[in-house]
Amino acid sequence: MTGEELHEVALTVNGTARTARVPARRLLSDCIRHDLGLTGTHVGCEHGVCGACTVLLDGAPVRSCLLLAVSADGCDITTVEGLAAGDGTLSPVQQAFAECHGLQCGFCTPGFLTTITAGLKANPEPDDEQAREMVGGNLCRCTGYQNIVASVHRAAELTRAAGLAPRPGAPA
Amino acid sequence: MSSLFGARVQRVEDDRLIRGRGAYLDDLGADALAAAFVRSPYAHARITGIDVSAALEVEGVAAIYTHADLPDRLGQPLPLLIPHPDLTHGRTPYPLAKEEVNHVGEAVAMVVAADRYLAEDAADLVDVSYAELPAVVGIEAAREAADLVHPDVPGNRAANSVQEHGDAAAVIAAAPRRLELDLHIERSASTPLEGRGVLARWDEHAGQLRLWTSTQTSTGVRAAVAARLGLALTDVDVITPDVGGGFGVKIVHPWPEEVLVPWAARLLGRPVKFTEDRREHFIASAHERAQLHHVTVGFDDDGRIRGLSVRFWHDNGAYVPYGLIVPIVTSTQLLGPYKPDAYRVEFDSLYTNTVLVTPYRGAGRPHGCFVMERTIDAIAAELGLDRTVVRERNFIQPGEMPYDQGLMFQDGRPLSYDSGDYPALLAKLKQLIGWDEFAARKQAAAAAGRRLGIGLACYVEGTGVGPYEGGHVLVETSGKVKVATGLTTQGQGHQTVLAQLVADELGVPLGDIEVVTGDTRRFGYAVGTFASRTAVMSGSAVTLAARKAREKALRVAANALEVSADDLVIEDGIVHVKGDPDAGMSLGTVAVLSNPLRYAFDEAAAAATQFAGGGDLTRPPVAEDDEPGIEGRAYFSPVRSTFASGMHAAIVATDPDTAEVTILRYCVVHDCGRLINPRIVEGQIHGGVAQGVAGALYERMAYDEYGQLQNASFMDFLMPYVSEVPRQIEIDHLETPSPLNPLGVKGAGEAGVIPGAAVLAAAIEDAEGIAITSMPISPSDLFELRRGAGA
Numbered sequence: 031m032t033g034e035e036l037h038e039v040a041l042t043v044n045g046t047a048r049t050a051r052v053p054a055r056r057l058l059s060d061c062i063r064h065d066l067g068l069t070g071t072h073v074g075c076e077h078g079v080c081g082a083c084t085v086l087l088d089g090a091p092v093r094s095c096l097l098l099a100v101s102a103d104g105c106d107i108t109t110v111e112g113l114a115a116g117d118g119t120l121s122p123v124q125q126a127f128a129e130c131h132g133l134q135c136g137f138c139t140p141g142f143l144t145t146i147t148a149g150l151k152a153n154p155e156p157d158d159e160q161a162r163e164m165v166g167g168n169l170c171r172c173t174g175y176q177n178i179v180a181s182v183h184r185a186a187e188l189t190r191a192a193g194l195a196p197r198p199g200a201p202a
Numbered sequence: 203m204s205s206l207f208g209a210r211v212q213r214v215e216d217d218r219l220i221r222g223r224g225a226y227l228d229d230l231g232a233d234a235l236a237a238a239f240v241r242s243p244y245a246h247a248r249i250t251g252i253d254v255s256a257a258l259e260v261e262g263v264a265a266i267y268t269h270a271d272l273p274d275r276l277g278q279p280l281p282l283l284i285p286h287p288d289l290t291h292g293r294t295p296y297p298l299a300k301e302e303v304n305h306v307g308e309a310v311a312m313v314v315a316a317d318r319y320l321a322e323d324a325a326d327l328v329d330v331s332y333a334e335l336p337a338v339v340g341i342e343a344a345r346e347a348a349d350l351v352h353p354d355v356p357g358n359r360a361a362n363s364v365q366e367h368g369d370a371a372a373v374i375a376a377a378p379r380r381l382e383l384d385l386h387i388e389r390s391a392s393t394p395l396e397g398r399g400v401l402a403r404w405d406e407h408a409g410q411l412r413l414w415t416s417t418q419t420s421t422g423v424r425a426a427v428a429a430r431l432g433l434a435l436t437d438v439d440v441i442t443p444d445v446g447g448g449f450g451v452k453i454v455h456p457w458p459e460e461v462l463v464p465w466a467a468r469l470l471g472r473p474v475k476f477t478e479d480r481r482e483h484f485i486a487s488a489h490e491r492a493q494l495h496h497v498t499v500g501f502d503d504d505g506r507i508r509g510l511s512v513r514f515w516h517d518n519g520a521y522v523p524y525g526l527i528v529p530i531v532t533s534t535q536l537l538g539p540y541k542p543d544a545y546r547v548e549f550d551s552l553y554t555n556t557v558l559v560t561p562y563r564g565a566g567r568p569h570g571c572f573v574m575e576r577t578i579d580a581i582a583a584e585l586g587l588d589r590t591v592v593r594e595r596n597f598i599q600p601g602e603m604p605y606d607q608g609l610m611f612q613d614g615r616p617l618s619y620d621s622g623d624y625p626a627l628l629a630k631l632k633q634l635i636g637w638d639e640f641a642a643r644k645q646a647a648a649a650a651g652r653r654l655g656i657g658l659a660c661y662v663e664g665t666g667v668g669p670y671e672g673g674h675v676l677v678e679t680s681g682k683v684k685v686a687t688g689l690t691t692q693g694q695g696h697q698t699v700l701a702q703l704v705a706d707e708l709g710v711p712l713g714d715i716e717v718v719t720g721d722t723r724r725f726g727y728a729v730g731t732f733a734s735r736t737a738v739m740s741g742s743a744v745t746l747a748a749r750k751a752r753e754k755a756l757r758v759a760a761n762a763l764e765v766s767a768d769d770l771v772i773e774d775g776i777v778h779v780k781g782d783p784d785a786g787m788s789l790g791t792v793a794v795l796s797n798p799l800r801y802a803f804d805e806a807a808a809a810a811t812q813f814a815g816g817g818d819l820t821r822p823p824v825a826e827d828d829e830p831g832i833e834g835r836a837y838f839s840p841v842r843s844t845f846a847s848g849m850h851a852a853i854v855a856t857d858p859d860t861a862e863v864t865i866l867r868y869c870v871v872h873d874c875g876r877l878i879n880p881r882i883v884e885g886q887i888h889g890g891v892a893q894g895v896a897g898a899l900y901e902r903m904a905y906d907e908y909g910q911l912q913n914a915s916f917m918d919f920l921m922p923y924v925s926e927v928p929r930q931i932e933i934d935h936l937e938t939p940s941p942l943n944p945l946g947v948k949g950a951g952e953a954g955v956i957p958g959a960a961v962l963a964a965a966i967e968d969a970e971g972i973a974i975t976s977m978p979i980s981p982s983d984l985f986e987l988r989r990g991a992g993a
Contacts, residue, residue, distance in 0.1 A: 033261055053319070055319065056319075063228075063229075064232065064317075067232065068222070069222075069225075069226075069228075069229035070221070070222020070223065070224070071222070072226065072395075072396070072446070073228070074395045074396065074446075074480070074916075075480040075915070075916045076479055076480060077480065077915060077916065077917060079915070079916035079917050080395060080916055082395060109222065110220075110221070110222035111221065111222040111223075113221075113222075114221060120220065120221075124220040124221070127216065127220050128212060128213070128216045128217065128220060129212065131212075131213065131881050131882070131884075131885050133216060133219060133220065133693075134447075134693035134694065134695070134885060134889065135394070135395070135396070135444075135445065135446045135447040135692055135693025136215075136216075136219030136220075136224050136444065136446070136693065137224075137226060137394070137395040137396045137444075137446025137447060137693075138395045138446075139219055139220060140222055143220065158929075162924050162925065162929075165924050166923055166924055166925055167923070168923070169395065169916065169921055169923060170395070171393060171394055171395050171447050171449070171889070171893075171921070172395075172447055172693050172885075172889045173885060173888055173889055173892075174888035174889045174890075174891055174892030174893075174927050174931065174954075175888075175892065175923075175924040175927055176888040176927075176930070176931055177885060177888065178924070179924065
């Protein structure tokens with residue numbers, strides 16, 4: 031068998047321009063983890079069900095195990111490593127997970143953090159049903175989800191307190 | 203400084219993990235070759251030929267190995283880790299199948315290549331010919347034994363085991379009333395989000411192996427790998443990186459991959475890594491739970507159990523590397539908080555052509571609890587008594603502790619409960635769920651066309667199983683404290699909990715303490731993480747080690763300050779005279795003083811050199827009976843396990859049309875002795891309950907008659923999302939200290955999962971008025987039960 035043809039992929043990852051030369055079949059998750067060395071994104075099933083590999087692609091949560099790296103060429107990607115502020119301050123979602131014991135083994139956590147980050151942007155004030163819906167596509171085997179849902183609410187609260195997202199209808 | 207014991211301290215491990223800076227197995231070894239395995243597509247077959255020639259042509263392939271390539275010691279069957287006199291026909295797999303495969307997924311060949319993609323390309327091209335043999339699937343087929351899994355194991359029976367106290371048959375025969383029940387639990391599995399994985403580096407110059415593995419026992423893997431590769435223990439280091447969940451499956455060792463990967467790394471002179479994928483985890487790791495039980499119980503008109511006899515059949519899969527632990531735990535823990543006058547239990551452990559069976563969180567207890575609690579509910583129904591009343595009448599009373607059940611437990615020691623207050627637990631549970639008010643609620647719901655049911659289940663759980671664990675505490679000259687224990691961590695918050703204990707003992711801030719687990723370079727003697735044992739075993743060990751370090755620190759400081767050690771305290775990292783915070787020195791300074799040095803490599807060292815002055819010049823710098831440094835090493839080895847307990851209750855609604863089961867309330871009362879960190883204990887309960895609900899309503903391993911696992915993916919195996927677990931898990935604690943360890947603690951890791959199937963079966967039965975004897979139960983199952991009952 032002969033060597034595979036390699037393709038150059040240019041990505042903006044956590045605000046930094048990155049390139050990788052990958053075979054056409056390389057999964058985006060493998061590219062992020064093994065070509066770019068950002069191992070915070072985890073792979074739990076490789077068939078798009080568990081959500082551990084969720085990254086933000088142009089701001090939208092996607093399963094990086096279901097995308098080929100070449101198909102993400104030119105895209106802006108945020109991984110768990112890019113959630114904290116430049117000075118290292120935790121994002122409200124990260125802070126909430128620490129405060130609420132929202133993680134145990136931590137393997138699924140990056141996928142929840144990215145998913146909730148996008149979810150709260152779309153809906154900054156979820157009620158309990160919406161909070162559960164927001165994390166409804168990600169699997170966790172450790173927590174029974176109780177403290178993950180609590181983390182969604184706490185993250186919304188922290189976001190509001192930081193003035194990052196004013197309450198809808200609140201006085202300007 | 204206030205005590206951290208009992209405080210809801212935030213976890214110290216989280217900062218790394220939420221920043222994406224965890225280091226799980228596949229995050230390591232960027233330079234390593236990748237291993238992939240050719241696995242059997244048949245449940246039972248003879249291997250008639252293996253042709254690797256086409257596979258070897260794949261670019262990037264470094265090597266392909268089959269059984270024929272394995273040197274003598276590595277070519278032997280893997281060890282039977284826990285032998286037992288009743289395990290008369292123990293069989294274990296070869297690292298790579300020799301002449302026969304006994305389950306789909308059994309490893310036949312290993313490919314090592316430049317990356318995983320190429321390794322899998324080559325694995326696809328390995329041409330293995332098989333002659334298919336009849337597959338034995340399911341307990342009935344194994345018991346019938348028309349076909350055999352292993353030709354030299356008659357009746358497919360690995361073991362037959364009997365335990366008895368009293369003459370159960372005679373007592374049952376003499377009892378005023380009798381019932382018989384058949385009860386069934388299906389297969390599920392631990393299913394951590396991270397599968398197995400192993401990375402090996404061989405250092406040719408040093409002749410040493412360094413191995414990282416996603417395991418629940420690094421010391422166990424170290425000893426096993428050293429033995430199989432013919433290496434001295436001192437030439438093998440095993441390091442447990444961050445582990446993405448275990449729940450039992452990662453206590454098994456050595457997995458075939460754990461011996462093959464380091465062997466290949468040594469042979470090839472290159473680091474080699476294996477990362478299991480999801481399908482492999484379903485078909486090539488381990489499952490648990492499948493058992494059939496037949497119960498005969500004799501009782502009196504008050505519901506008091508006189509005699510109990512349980513005959514059960516345990517599906518151990520194709521091999522038994524972990525011995526009989528699961529069925530032994532079922533046999534013994536089945537009794538729960540109750541005290542029948544006589545008890546007999548007999549089981550057969552049977553081979554099937556399916557994935558091997560080893561402990562999954564709860565490890566035999568969920569089945570035992572299901573059997574006992576279903577039996578008690580049946581007695582209550584027979585007598586028309588409230589289910590809580592029958593339980594109360596059978597409880598061991600607090601005044602009867604310690605209570606000896608007259609059996610041998612999984613640790614080979616007497617099954618003797620150390621403490622517990624079951625009547626108090628039940629009172630709390632009834633209060634929490636509103637047991638006495640439920641009848642009215644059910645009636646009102648029925649009037650509105652809704653079916654509600656309530657159930658409860660009680661369990662006693664042997665935790666903190668021996669034989670021992672150790673701890674090491676070292677105070678550095680910076681004042682930072684380094685703690686090590688040998689067992690491993692899979693997300694339970696051990697770093698936080700153990701740091702809390704050391705902080706209290708040593709009087710240092712939590713932030714100054716670093717805890718390392720599962721690294722044989724730091725602590726070489728250990729057993730592993732299973733049986734809810736870390737808080738009990740390593741918690742006690744690091745506490746005792748910290749006490750030794752504290753004693754030493756006080757002695758050194760007392761000498762320097764020219765006061766009595768009895769007059770000193772340590773607060774916030776400062777050793778000082780009681781009531782006089784100014785008369786003291788930091789623990790770091792004490793560490794400097796404890797270690798006379800020749801070389802001044804930094805300021806702290808300069809203060810401790812030979813010419814720094816001080817000391818009695820007529821005596822040696824280190825006294826004959828002393829050692830340099832402030833450190834403590836201690837081991838904890840309890841005489842036997844400590845027994846936690848708990849009770850769950852649930853209220854469910856069953857849909858009259860779709861037969862869907864909705865959990866409306868789920869309540870837990872829990873007694874794990876003294877709570878070190880209630881936040882972490884509650885997190886353990888939440889996760890356990892989710893797995894309990896999963897095993898009751900969703901998860902089953904769907905094997906077909908050919909031994910093909912039909913649902914070996916997260917798409918088809920119904921692991922719960924948030925939508926499947928109770929909206930709220932209501933928890934109340936009772937704290938009955940254990941007298942068997944210095945902390946008064948009991949294990950908490952598995953508790954949440956144990957009564958899940960029992961409590962939900964009871965609640966569904968109450969809603970439907972149909973006997974529920976087999977779990978899990980799907981809406982389709984319930985629908986069929988309704989049809990069968992003419993409901």
